[in-house]
Amino acid sequence: MACRITELVIDCADPRRLAEFWCEVLGYVEIDWDDGDVEIGPPGSGAGGPAITLLFSRSADPRRGKLPMHLDVNPTDRDQDAELERLLAAGARKVDIGQTGAESWHVLADPEGNEFCLLRRRVAATNRVGAEGT
Numbered sequence: 001m002a003c004r005i006t007e008l009v010i011d012c013a014d015p016r017r018l019a020e021f022w023c024e025v026l027g028y029v030e031i032d033w034d035d036g037d038v039e040i041g042p043p044g045s046g047a048g049g050p051a052i053t054l055l056f057s058r059s060a061d062p063r064r065g066k067l068p069m070h071l072d073v074n075p076t077d078r079d080q081d082a083e084l085e086r087l088l089a090a091g092a093r094k095v096d097i098g099q100t101g102a103e104s105w106h107v108l109a110d111p112e113g114n115e116f117c118l119l120r121r122r123v124a125a126t127n128r129v130g131a132e133g134t
Contacts, residue, residue, distance in 0.1 A: 011059035
C-alpha cells in the first residue's frame, strides 16, 4: 500500500486571511474551520478526499519568504499578464529573488510573504473532485 498527499499544511499568522486569498487565487472554497485553522479545496471536495487541499494553520512563528517548497500556479482562463494583474489586485506582491527578467514566470508573495510562482502556460481548470490534475 502506498501513501498519497491529502493536504498541504501552511503555517501562518492569520489563517482566515490566507484562506481567503488562496480561495480567490485558486477558485477554492472553505471546507473546514477548526480551532482557528482553515482548510480549503476545490468545490465539492472534502478533507481526506481525492483532491489535495490546503490547510492554513495558526502559528506563533510562521516561516516567511523562500520556503524549501513553493507553489506554482498557471492561468486557466486568461493570459499570464491578465492573471498577474488579478493576483496583484487580490493581494499578491512581486518579489525580487534575483531574476534576470528573461524568465517566463513571475515570482510573487501572498499576503504573509510566502513565495509562489505564476507560470506562463495556460492550463485547463480542473476544480472538480477527482478531475485529472487535482
